[in-house]
Every structure is written in C-alpha cells, then in structure tokens.
Amino acid sequence: MTKSGRPATLRDVAAAARVHPATASRALNPETRLLVSEDTAKRVADAAARLGYRPNPVARSLRTRRSYTVGVLIPDLNNPLFPPIVRGLEDRLAEKGYVALLGNTDGDARRERMVFDQMRARHVDGFVLATATLHNPVLDEAAAAELPVVLMNRTAQDYPFSSVSVDNEQGTRTAVSHLARLGHTRIAHIAGPQEISTGVSRLRGFTEGLRSNGLDPDQSPVVYAAGYTIEEGLRCCHELLAQDTGCTAIAAANDMLAVGCYAALDEAGLRCPDDISVIGFNDMPFIDRLRPPLSTVRFPHYQLGTEAAQLLLERISEADSPVKILYLAPELVVRRSTAAPTADDQPSASVSVLPGGSARLRSR
Amino acid sequence: MTKSGRPATLRDVAAAARVHPATASRALNPETRLLVSEDTAKRVADAAARLGYRPNPVARSLRTRRSYTVGVLIPDLNNPLFPPIVRGLEDRLAEKGYVALLGNTDGDARRERMVFDQMRARHVDGFVLATATLHNPVLDEAAAAELPVVLMNRTAQDYPFSSVSVDNEQGTRTAVSHLARLGHTRIAHIAGPQEISTGVSRLRGFTEGLRSNGLDPDQSPVVYAAGYTIEEGLRCCHELLAQDTGCTAIAAANDMLAVGCYAALDEAGLRCPDDISVIGFNDMPFIDRLRPPLSTVRFPHYQLGTEAAQLLLERISEADSPVKILYLAPELVVRRSTAAPTADDQPSASVSVLPGGSARLRSR
DNA sequence: TTGTAGGCGTTATCAC
C-alpha cells in the first residue's frame, strides 16, 4: 500500500528500493532472483514487504499468457460425490498458485459446450473434465488445440489425455462376488449410461463377475439408466420388479441409482436386505447414514481430485510430458443393505406383478 | 482464429473490417456500440464472427480494473448445504459474465485469512462470505478497503454489508411450536456456535418459542456445539442424555447436529421419534432420506445463492448502492422424526444414566 | 463518426 490508498505496484517497489522496475521484477521472481545481486535483492524484498506489495496477477497473466486458472467441468455439484473430489482438486491446485473455475454441465452437451467456451475465453491454462462422454466434440476441440486436459472419473481411449479413475471393472466384479458369496444366484444390474466410460466398464465388470462366479449372465437382467440420478434408479428398479425375474439382489452402477432402488423397494413394499439386497458404487458421503446403510464400492474421492490436479499441473508445465492413465483401487464396503437371500425368495417367482403393475412380495 | 493458429485479437478484427482497433472496440462493446455507424458496426461484427474473436478478459481486466471474478468463502463444500447455494451463486453470476472463485475455510480463521488474501491478490471484484463470525478481522479489513461484500447465511450488524439469510428466529420458533403442539413440554436445544449469527439467532428463537408456548426456558436444557458438525451433534446429544433431564424432544440448531443426534440415540438404544423427537434446521439435501426422515426447517438454498449474487452485483456496479438486509422466509417441514411423546416418557426420568454413562430408556 | 495516443502492471529481450 503506498501513501495514497492505491495498492503498491512494482514501480513503487522499484522506486522505494531505488532500482529499475525490471530489476525489482527479477529480484522478486524466484526464477530469476539469481540474476540479481544479493544486496539489491534484499533491498527490493524489504521495500516490497514495507509497501505490502502484491504482484498483480492480471498484468502478469497478460504478459506471460498464463492465467494460473484451470477449468473444471463436472456434471453437477449437487451430486454428493463431487464436493470431496473438488476439494482435493482445489487444495492441490492452490499449493501451486492455481485456482479452479467450476462449471456444472448438468449432463447437457449444450451447456458443456457453453461453459467450455467461456472458460477458454478466460484463457484457463488447462481443463479437468469429469463430464466426458466417450465421443465428444469438446474433447475433439481440446485435442486439436492441444490444450492440457485431464479426464477425471472418466476415460476416453481415443484421445491423448491423461486420466484418473477407479478400476471400475474390478470394483463391480468385487461387488458381484460379494453377492454371489452371500448365496445370490439371480443378480440384476442397473447399468449406467453407455455413453459414459463408467457405464460400460461397470457393466463389463458385472458380466465378468457373474462368469467368474459360475453364474449365467443370461439369467441376469440388466436395465439401463439414462443418467446417474435417483429418479433413474427409481424408474429402473420399478422396471426390474415389473419384469418379475425372481432376482434377489441388485448391483447398481452407482450410489445414486441405489438410492433410487431404496425408494422403489419402499413403494413396492419390499424390504432391503430382507427381500432384496442392494449394492452401490462410490460410497458417496452420507450414504452410510441411510437405512439400511448401503453396501458399496469405495474409492478415495479426495485423492481422485488431488491426482487429477497433479496430472494437469504436470501437463501444463511441460506440454510433452507423457500421457498417464491412472487407476485408483476400489474397495468393497459391506454394510447392511446386502444379506443372504431368504429361503422363500429362491429362483423364479418371489416377486409377482399385480394387475396395476406394482409389485408385491408373495409370501410374508 | 487467424490463419496462424493464434487466437484473434481486436487488431485482427479491426484489420479484417478495415477500421481502427479503437473503432472495432467500440463496435463490439454493447455500451458504446451506438457511437459507431450501423454500417461499420456490422462489418466489425461480421469480421469478429468470422475470425471467432473472443475478447481477452485478462487484457480487459488490466485495463478496466475489473476481473469479473468474485471470491466466495464457505466453511466447507462437503457440507451438503452448500452445493445448492453455490450453484445459485454461480448461475446468477454467470448471467452477468462473472465467475466465482471458491474458498473453503474449514471454520479456521487462519485459513480464512489466507484464502481472503489470495483472492484479494487476484483482484476479485467482491466477496460473498458465508463464513463470517460476529467479529472478524477479515470483515474489518474488507470494510476499511471498502470492498463490495455480501454476507450469506450470516449477519453482522456492526458492518455496513448487505446480507441474505433466513429468518432464523422465526424458523426456530416454528420448530419449537411444532414440538409443543405435539405435546412436548420438556424440549432441549443443541445450540450452534455463539460466535456465529445463526447460533445466537436460533438460540433466541428457541427461547422465544418456548415462552410463546407457555413453556419454561429454565426447564429446557441447552447444550452448546462448538461447530455445525455431526461429531458435535453426537457429543452434545450424549451430554444431554447424560444430564437425565427427562426431555422428550430435541431441537437442533441445524441438520448436521441433528444427524449427530441420530447417531447418539442409536448408540444409546433410543429410538426416534418413539423415545425422543428430533428436529433440525436447513432441510439439507438427502436429509429426507435418513430413517426416520428428519423434520426440519427449510429455506430455499438455491435462491439464497442467487440473491446473494444479485446483491453483490448491485454493490459492484454502484459502490454507493444502499445496504440491504434480506431475509428469506423459513418453512416448517414435518417428516417422521417428530411425534407426540409416549405416555411413559413423561417428565423427569424417562431416561436414566447407567453407571457407564450410557443412557437407556427405562421402560420398553 | 472515426482515429490517435497513452497506459493498465508485468516481464522478456535487448544493450550497457
């Protein structure tokens, strides 16, 4: 702060230290401090401290063409999965002087495009994308422009981008094995959207899991959700019940879908896990406080964020750093939503559909 | 985009439209478009479109001393209350070309100071603070520097800042009246931190609510939480049970504390609402999916964000715009966690403390 | 209505 209320600039500091602004700049910048004599460096530093000098990042950005800002695209911050991830991202970025600009796309390609464009206009130094569909004009453009990009919780093998995600196949296999070991032989899957990498990976993991447990995929109904939402989970679970397949367990492609299952079972008068076991994926915050607490597949959310940030920072600092595909290991979390099937809901018709289409458990 | 890969600048546009850059600038800027002839305005607009011109916000900021960026300080994005608020904020800001820089303080004054300083260094145009304690050096500094500031979900009458919050007194009064009407005469309060405006307002509302229902505040124990966390709710509820006051209902100062109560009651072998009713405040996302679904006091989260953004934008565009204190109306949401007290837990000793300090309901 | 010129604060590239 100079005598006038105006914030101190580099010129003020230079004047106070009686050096040229260029010298002051060199003295203050860690990268170039060695170009300047010990003595003047100290004088400049003192002056800066005395005046409360804060470099103006805007001016610096204009000159260096770095904004120290990265764009982060997520589907929806309201999905409890994202806050911890975003915090990991922000914390790691902050360490290096970067800040995140957050953009919600609501799973809408048009919104995604808008937000992406606005961030490009703001000259972000790179992007973290948690919204990538398998084929995606935004990815095409980012690749063409050679922007630093990291995919988070998504993979897209057709693009030269680093990514961090969970080993979805393995996670789902583990979930299926857990159900199989409990004695379930008819297991349904509520699959995620198949335009999204997690949707296909988890479906694949589901099928593999069945096979490796000697179960027949053809006996195992799969219903496809159009999005990772509670509403879709509700709809899919209703559909499953209506199909009357005699399933005793549902592996949902994520926790939101599982929450939808809870609601559907409630409405159908079925109980979890007594009548039907449910397992999710993500172990998102608060999911352990539902009744019953949801069994699910966990991965370290916060760390997903920090790793994504790390990869992006590497990419930004050297454009030709190698592309890295990072997988975090999933971990089965057994809570109260999964249990051995009860005797009376053995194969075929534990559930029957009433005329109205709502399902009731036959016995009990 | 020019023929070279370099993004188009204003000069490129001007050259393409065969006018001077200054003219191009005027033509492109809505504020000054009228200073330029219809004809050239169109030529410039065409050229800009053809070249895919995007004004460089960094250069603009340097010149106009506006960053079109605002700092948003919240305690913790992981608290489910905040995501919808933040989305409201971001959406409203985006309409006017602003973006939010998010900072989590974790309720720590040192972190708050750091984040605040970093945002100032980035020359944000204003702040939205959801972290304000009643007396706060950051607020002092912001007031002294005459920064545009809006308080969100907080008030601080000693400062000349606009604010948006819920009518906390009324909300809590309503909650207490609800319990009283159910027949509860011994109602406990888990109060929020008293350095925070919501903590004191809700405590005041609690006391007023008792009085207006003919209940005696002296019969109504109050335990103070050190923070709005599940852990503190757990601790406070345990403390309440240990005091053996014969309360049949708990009004928690917010939903997180109420969730802590659920856990404490569970551990003590008590059931909600059969043994003890619990009511929260906030109606945060997912709280309706707990068992039992929590009765609470709702306010429009998203709108809290949009209104805060609106107030800040007003403040930014005219520095001497009036200070506004905005209250949103709360609404009682009755779910399953509140019920009439059962006959056997009438006054005095429905709960007794076992030697180990853990509480058990006497009957049942 | 349009052009001129200067500067926002910083840093890169010269020359000394």
Place this chain on the structure above:
DNA sequence: GTGATAACGCCTACAA
C-alpha cells in the same frame, strides 16, 4: 548485474 525499452490486448479521453 542492471537499466532501458517494448509488448502482452484492450479501453478511453481527446482530437480531428
């Protein structure tokens, strides 16, 4: 080792 100069891209008195 330090100083001078120019430039990053844009905006805005002021002049024409």
